[in-house]
Amino acid sequence: MSLPLIVFFICALIAVVGAILLIVSREPIHSALSLILVMMALAVLYLLLGAEFIAAVQIIVYAGAIMVLFVFVIMVLNAGEEERTNWSRIAKFAGLPLGFFLLMWMAHWMADAAIGRTVANSGGGTTVAFSTVELSKLLFTKYLFPFEATSILILIAILGALVLAKREN
Amino acid sequence: MQISAEQIDNLQRLAPELILCFFGILIMVVDPFLGAARQRVLGWVAFIGTLAALGGVWVASHDLGYAYSNLIRTDQFSIFVHVVVIGAAALAILASLQYLDNEGIQRGEYYALVLFAAAGMGILAGANELVTSFIGLEMSSISSYVLVGFRRKSAQSNEASLKYFILGSFATAFFLYGIAMVYGATGTTRIDAVQTALAAAPLTSLSMLGLGLIFVGLGFKVVIAPFQIYAPDVYEGAPTPVTALLASAPKAATFALMIRIFYVSFGSAQSFWFWAVWISAVLTMCIGNLAAIVQTNVKRMLAYSSIAHAGYILVAFAASTEIGIAAVLFYLAAYALMKLGAFLVIAHLGQQGERRLNIQDYAGLGSKQPVLAACFSLFLLSLLGLPATGGFFGKFFAFQSALDSRIVWLVVIAAINSVIGAYYYLRVIISMYFWDPSKDYTPTAVAPTLSFALLVCAVGTLYLGILPARVLSLAKLAADSLILH
Numbered sequence: 001m002s003l004p005l006i007v008f009f010i011c012a013l014i015a016v017v018g019a020i021l022l023i024v025s026r027e028p029i030h031s032a033l034s035l036i037l038v039m040m041a042l043a044v045l046y047l048l049l050g051a052e053f054i055a056a057v058q059i060i061v062y063a064g065a066i067m068v069l070f071v072f073v074i075m076v077l078n079a080g081e082e083e084r085t086n087w088s089r090i091a092k093f094a095g096l097p098l099g100f101f102l103l104m105w106m107a108h109w110m111a112d113a114a115i116g117r118t119v120a121n122s123g124g125g126t127t128v129a130f131s132t133v134e135l136s137k138l139l140f141t142k143y144l145f146p147f148e149a150t151s152i153l154i155l156i157a158i159l160g161a162l163v164l165a166k167r168e169n
Numbered sequence: 170m171q172i173s174a175e176q177i178d179n180l181q182r183l184a185p186e187l188i189l190c191f192f193g194i195l196i197m198v199v200d201p202f203l204g205a206a207r208q209r210v211l212g213w214v215a216f217i218g219t220l221a222a223l224g225g226v227w228v229a230s231h232d233l234g235y236a237y238s239n240l241i242r243t244d245q246f247s248i249f250v251h252v253v254v255i256g257a258a259a260l261a262i263l264a265s266l267q268y269l270d271n272e273g274i275q276r277g278e279y280y281a282l283v284l285f286a287a288a289g290m291g292i293l294a295g296a297n298e299l300v301t302s303f304i305g306l307e308m309s310s311i312s313s314y315v316l317v318g319f320r321r322k323s324a325q326s327n328e329a330s331l332k333y334f335i336l337g338s339f340a341t342a343f344f345l346y347g348i349a350m351v352y353g354a355t356g357t358t359r360i361d362a363v364q365t366a367l368a369a370a371p372l373t374s375l376s377m378l379g380l381g382l383i384f385v386g387l388g389f390k391v392v393i394a395p396f397q398i399y400a401p402d403v404y405e406g407a408p409t410p411v412t413a414l415l416a417s418a419p420k421a422a423t424f425a426l427m428i429r430i431f432y433v434s435f436g437s438a439q440s441f442w443f444w445a446v447w448i449s450a451v452l453t454m455c456i457g458n459l460a461a462i463v464q465t466n467v468k469r470m471l472a473y474s475s476i477a478h479a480g481y482i483l484v485a486f487a488a489s490t491e492i493g494i495a496a497v498l499f500y501l502a503a504y505a506l507m508k509l510g511a512f513l514v515i516a517h518l519g520q521q522g523e524r525r526l527n528i529q530d531y532a533g534l535g536s537k538q539p540v541l542a543a544c545f546s547l548f549l550l551s552l553l554g555l556p557a558t559g560g561f562f563g564k565f566f567a568f569q570s571a572l573d574s575r576i577v578w579l580v581v582i583a584a585i586n587s588v589i590g591a592y593y594y595l596r597v598i599i600s601m602y603f604w605d606p607s608k609d610y611t612p613t614a615v616a617p618t619l620s621f622a623l624l625v626c627a628v629g630t631l632y633l634g635i636l637p638a639r640v641l642s643l644a645k646l647a648a649d650s651l652i653l654h
Contacts, residue, residue, distance in 0.1 A: 109375060145183075145237035146301045149292060152190055153308050156285045159197065160315035163278045164330075 004048055011048075015041035032070045039063040053132040182236035182243040182295075184225030185251055186288045192218025193284035200277035208275045212266045215280035219259035219287065226251045233650075235297065239359065242297035245650040249498055249643060250294035250425040254418045257505050258287040260622045261414035264513045267616035268410050271521050272320060279319060283414065286312035290422035299348040299358040302426050306344065306390065309419055310337050317407040317415070323522075329406025336389070336399045344386025350379030351434075363434040372438050380435055384445060387430075390423040393479045394452035401460070404472035409519060412468070413512035416475045417505035424482060424501060428494055431486075433651055439489050446487045447579060454480030454586040461593045468515055468526045470593055471508075474552060477590060478504055484583050485567035488574040494648035496566035499641055503551070503559030503633045510626030511548040514541060517615055525610070528597060533606020541615060542601045544623050551630045553594040554587055559633030566641065 018037035025031050039062045046055040139147050180187065195218075196211050203210060230248045235241065262283055269275040289308025296302035314337060318330025352358050354376035355366035367376065389396040404412045431442055457477030464470035482504070485496035518534075518541070519526050535542040551558035564587065568580045615623075633640060 142238045143240070143300075145240050146298075146304050149301070149304045149308070152285065152288070153304055153311070155194075155197075156282070156308055156311050159278055159281060159285075160311055163276070163282070163315050164318060164321070 008045065008048055011041040011044040014038075015045070028074045029071065032067060032074060035070070036063050036067050039067070053135055178232060178234065179236045181232040182229050182234060183241060184228045185222045185255060186291045188222045188225045189218060189255070189284045189288035189291065192221070193281045193288065196277050196281040196284070200281075203277070205275075208277050209266060209270065211277035211280050212262060212269075212275075215284055216259060216262050218284055219255055219262060222255050222287070222291075223252070223259070226255065239361075240298040240301045241292075241295045242361075243295055244647075245643075246425065246428075246498075246647040247295035249647040250421055250501075251291055253421045253502050253505050254290045254294065255287055257414060257418040257421070257509055258283055260509050260513070260625060261410050261418075263618045263622040264413065264516055265408075265410040266618045268408065268516050268619075272408065274319060274321070274408075279316065282312040282316050286316070286414075287418065290418055293422040294425045296426065296429070297360050299351065299360065299430075302429075303341075303345060303348060306423070306426070307341065309422065310341065310390070313337075313411075313415060313419065316411045317403055319411065320408050323406070325406040326408065327406075329403045332399055333403045340386045340389030340396070342386075343382050343389075347379045347382030347384075347386060350375055350382060352379075354379060360429050360434050364436065367435065367437050372441060377438075377441060380430075380438070380442060381445075383430060384442070387423055387427050388449065391420050391427065391479055391482075392476055393449050393483060394456045394476070395449075397453065397456065397476045397479075400476055401469050401472045404475070405466065405469045409468065409512055409516035409523065412472070413509045413516065416472075416508045416512060420475075420479065421501040421505060424486075424497060428486070428497065428651070432489060432494060436489075443487060443489070446483055447576070450480050450483035450487055450579060451582055452480075453477070453483060454583060458586045458589045458593075462589065464593070465528050466526050467528055467531065467597060468512075468519070468523075470528075470597075471511055471515070474590065474593070475508060477586065478508070478552070480586070481564060481567055481583055484571050484576075484579055487576055487579060488570040490570060490574055491645070491648045491652070492566075492573060493570040494651065495641065495644040496563075496570040498644035498647055499566050499633075499637070500563035502640060502644075503563040503630070506626050506629040506633065507548045507551040507558070507560055510544065510623060510630065511552065513619060513622055513626065514545040514548065517541070517613075517619055520613065528600050529604075530607060530610065531597060532600050532604035535602035537606060537610070538612050538615075541623075544627050546598050546601065547627055547630060549594045549598055551634065553591050557631070557634045559630045559637070561634055562637040562641075563633075566637075 015038050018034045018041060021034040022031050022038065025034065039058060043055045043058040043063070046052075046058060192215060196214055199214070200208070200211060226248060229243050229251075230245075233243050233245070233248075236243060262280060265279065265283075269279060286309045289305045289310075289312065292305030293302055293309065296305055314330055314334040317333050318326055320326035348358060351363060354373050355363050357363055357366060385396065389399075392400045404416065407415060431446075435442060454477055457473050457475075457480055461470050461473035461477065464473060478500075482497055482500050485493045485500060487493075488496070515526065518531065534545075547558065551560035554560045554564045564583075568583060571580045571583075
């Protein structure tokens with residue numbers, strides 16, 4: 001077994017365990033912390049795939065910004081223990097088989113792709129940009145327009161937050 | 170500095186969006202310097218912005234083609250939808266000037282958000298790439314969430330905004346997930362490249378799942394069943410000029426994107442998505458019409474009626490022929506005019522705080538405000554589909570195109586639904602002309618800006634109802650431009 005494979009299995013295990021803890025734990029703050037675990041483990045997996053940019057973004061944006069926001073919201077709302085209703089029992093009985101079904105279905109696709117049956121469909125001409133350099137080149141040439149449009153989108157979000165939260169005078 | 174011909178093309182083909190964003194940012198910059206008393210000026214700035222953007226559409230229409238490495242496709246189809254969307258935004262802004270004063274929420278940000286929303290819808294109409302369209306969709310959606318909650322002191326408005334935001338984000342996630350699946354299946358996110366990829370290889374379950382998820386995401390935005398649950402609450406809670414805008418412009422822009430994805434990208438898979446559209450059309454029409462019957466709140470009734478109309482549009486959509494697409498476009502234009510008109514009348518009649526929305530409040534309006542009542546009747550009759558109004562030809566072309574494609578049962582169900590619709594539209598007209606007027610009502614004068622907006626809607630509705638040929642030929646040109654030659 002090579003080193004990357006060992007790292008993969010360790011991180012994959014951490015991610016799966018973290019995801020299960022996220023759902024099982026009844027304290028919102030525990031769920032949030034397990035989610036950080038999942039994000040970190042995923043970041044390592046991205047790194048193993050050679051996507052260093054996505055790995056960095058995963059840590060900075062998800063594990064950093066978004067999770068801090070989650071934790072803050074949980075603290076501010078002072079959320080207590082999660083309540084169980086009859087509906088959550090139904091969700092358990094209906095959700096588990098459905099989730100299992102989805103997992104198997106996705107595994108089936110991936111196995112298909114690995115064997116190469118669906119690879120033929122994935123049309124030629126796509127360049128896969130692995131390095132940050134290539135990614136940024138694409139971002140500032142071919143995909144300049146959506147990139148710039150995103151800045152307007154963020155501007156709208158800021159303006160919207162201002163409108164809804166500003167104190168009336 | 171040398172500007173290449175390609176750059177000039179890029180700017181010209183994207184002129185409407187650039188102008189709208191420029192005016193939006195201009196309003197944001199000027200806003201703090203004006204003070205609370207003079208915010209109304211910004212409304213006029215926004216109105217000028219939409220007029221300038223219509224000029225931008227004119228510029229773009231003389232320079233058709235691709236822009237920004239094929240991510241944007243400025244064709245006649247995109248131009249047609251741009252005119253509808255920006256026109257609707259202009260009329261909504263004009264109507265908002267007085268409304269916001271009455272409600273005491275005259276603020277520049279409102280107009281900036283309307284302009285940004287219009288820019289997002291413009292991107293939606295012209296997008297040739299799925300991620301670009303996603304950004305356009307979000308620009309229009311996020312602005313809408315905020316606009317819906319603009320009456321901050323009203324609990325109803327806040328509730329509507331929150332509901333719209335949570336469910337809307339959910340729908341967006343579906344759309345994005347669908348894009349990812351389609352990318353996984355075809356290796357591209359370009360709408361025309363997906364078409365060639367799908368033509369080369371059979372449909373995989375991955376691309377089908379992707380299309381299904383996209384249908385859910387966009388179906389939410391155009392308000393078709395079974396994704397319509399949020400719409401009545403949101404439409405009722407939003408400030409009425411915003412409701413007018415929401416019911417007309419995003420519907421046109423999102424249907425445009427749906428046509429591009431379903432008809433162009435997945436055109437070869439028509440037999441796969443046909444039944445989904447068919448079932449959704451039936452559900453949409455029936456739910457919209459049956460629920461509208463029992464409403465006593467006229468604003469809510471119109472919200473349900475707008476669901477029903479999305480169903481009629483789906484009938485033409487299901488035809489999936491060039492004529493069908495032209496019928497969808499014509500319907501969208503006619504529908505935008507009459508729906509804007511109807512909601513703007515309500516924006517005035519609701520009075521401060523939107524108190525007077527019940528059907529009883531409209532009793533005897535025909536004798537108290539004959540012109541306004543006549544306008545309202547015209548819009549309602551057009552929504553009903555009476556001849557000599559735009560709504561008639563919208564339905565006529567839609568049903569005819571479906572019959573041409575031999576979708577007879579769908580047309581039969583649509584016709585039955587039109588008859589059901591007659592009940593609740595006529596009830597409002599009857600209350601205006603035949604019921605005893607309510608005594609506590611003192612009519613207020615219609616502001617000149619609102620009268621102008623209503624005049625445009627009324628004249629437009631009559632024009633499309635009496636001389637539909639010119640707009641129909643434009644719609645046919647637009648539908649024709651979609652096909653990749």
